[in-house]
Amino acid sequence: MNKNTYSIAVIPGDGTGPEVIAEGLKIMKAASEINGFKYDLIEYDLGGERYLRTGETLPDSVVEELRKMDAIYLGAIGHPDVKPGILERGILLKLRFLLDQYVNLRPVKLYPGVETPLKNKGPEDIDLVVVRENTEGFYVGSGGFLKKGTPDEVAIQESINTRKGVERCIRYAFDLCRKRNKAKKLTLCGKTNVLTYAFDLWDRAFKEISMDYPDITTDYAHVDAISMWLIKNPEWFDVIVTDNMFGDIITDIGAIIQGGMGIAAGGNINPQGTSMFEPIGGSAPKYKGKNVINPLAAISACQMMLEHLGEENSAKLIEKAIIKVLTRDIKSLSAGEMGYGTKEVGDLVVKYIEEL
Ligand code: IPM
Ligand code: MN
Numbered sequence: 383m384n385k386n387t388y389s390i391a392v393i394p395g396d397g398t399g400p401e402v403i404a405e406g407l408k409i410m411k412a413a414s415e416i417n418g419f420k421y422d423l424i425e426y427d428l429g430g431e432r433y434l435r436t437g438e439t440l441p442d443s444v445v446e447e448l449r450k451m452d453a454i455y456l457g458a459i460g461h462p463d464v465k466p467g468i469l470e471r472g473i474l475l476k477l478r479f480l481l482d483q484y485v486n487l488r489p490v491k492l493y494p495g496v497e498t499p500l501k502n503k504g505p506e507d508i509d510l511v512v513v514r515e516n517t518e519g520f521y522v523g524s525g526g527f528l529k530k531g532t533p534d535e536v537a538i539q540e541s542i543n544t545r546k547g548v549e550r551c552i553r554y555a556f557d558l559c560r561k562r563n564k565a566k567k568l569t570l571c572g573k574t575n576v577l578t579y580a581f582d583l584w585d586r587a588f589k590e591i592s593m594d595y596p597d598i599t600t601d602y603a604h605v606d607a608i609s610m611w612l613i614k615n616p617e618w619f620d621v622i623v624t625d626n627m628f629g630d631i632i633t634d635i636g637a638i639i640q641g642g643m644g645i646a647a648g649g650n651i652n653p654q655g656t657s658m659f660e661p662i663g664g665s666a667p668k669y670k671g672k673n674v675i676n677p678l679a680a681i682s683a684c685q686m687m688l689e690h691l692g693e694e695n696s697a698k699l700i701e702k703a704i705i706k707v708l709t710r711d712i713k714s715l716s717a718g719e720m721g722y723g724t725k726e727v728g729d730l731v732v733k734y735i736e737e738l
Contacts, residue, residue, distance in 0.1 A: 395429040397665025399457025402680035405728030413696035430461020439472030454658035458665035483650035486514035490636035495709035507617040513555040514629025555623035571624035644676035644715030647683035659687040673723040703734035
């Protein structure tokens with residue numbers, strides 16, 4: 383992209399979302415002053431608070447405005463007083479679907495200074511990316527009930543996989559693997575031994591598309607085996623591509639092996655449209671307003687957003703500053719145990735950006 387002025391939509395959302403987004407914005411400002419890019423911020427009030435106040439989740443007019451933005455920076459959606467599913471389906475998944483953000487990009491990188499629960503594994507072992515399909519599978523909401531609430535009740539939930547949807551996700555993963563230029567190995571994560579329709583399509587598409595990428599080594603593993611190996615041998619993986627549901631599950635394994643929700647960030651990518659970047663930790667309502675939540679995941683999401691916009695120097699600078707904070711300053715990634723407050727961690731990142 384790399385144009386003069388980016389228009390960035392900011393959705394602070396619920397719980398600790400606004401606090402961590404404020405730190406990310408502070409870091410973006412510092413990076414912009416050094417590297418000379420410009421941006422306009424447009425804030426949107428979406429989330430549980432608004433829903434409880436007005437009954438609205440995501441108005442169509444907002445979606446139309448968001449379509450015109452260069453990127454969306456999202457804090458967290460989720461509220462203890464709202465029934466599960468309403469905000470997730472009504473805001474987060476609706477944005478992913480309507481903006482056709484067909485890849486959920488989840489880097490899993492263990493930074494120096496961060497503790498992993500894996501014995502004898504360090505930063506050289508944990509550096510992979512999961513490319514999760516983000517608009518299909520079980521998430522489309524296809525299915526229904528028969529005889530609901532009776533002893534004869536039937537519940538059906540179908541996984542929808544289209545050739546087009548699968549193909550564009552797999553192509554994205556091959557391109558990313560080439561661009562990363564590390565082990566140049568792409569692993570398809572599926573369940574071809576049981577889900578013989580859905581993953582037959584994935585498997586055939588994967589093999590056909592691999593012909594266009596002779597420089598990339600391909601591999602296949604079932605999702606259950608991958609869940610085991612991500613813990614036993616994370617160093618085996620470079621890029622993993624998978625469907626929406628399996629991707630949801632294995633990216634939480636990824637998050638915990640890289641140090642947890644205090645550091646894990648993700649992007650919802652539409653390479654031709656508007657992409658959205660978020661810390662994946664959720665709204666953590668019990669820490670709201672206490673200045674104890676770790677902002678580094680939101681700062682990493684900001685880094686991903688700048689990289690996506692083509693501001694690679696700023697992205698690299700932010701990553702270096704994060705690593706400095708992790709190795710020199712903070713004691714733990716957990717809320718309340720960092721040895722610093724949310725704002726102070728943000729200030730440290732800014733300080734290192736300015737020094738570097
Ligand atoms: C994620 C989250 C969402 C998902 C929820 C909140 C709907 O777990 O981004 O991984 O399942 O995709
Ligand atoms: Mn998830």
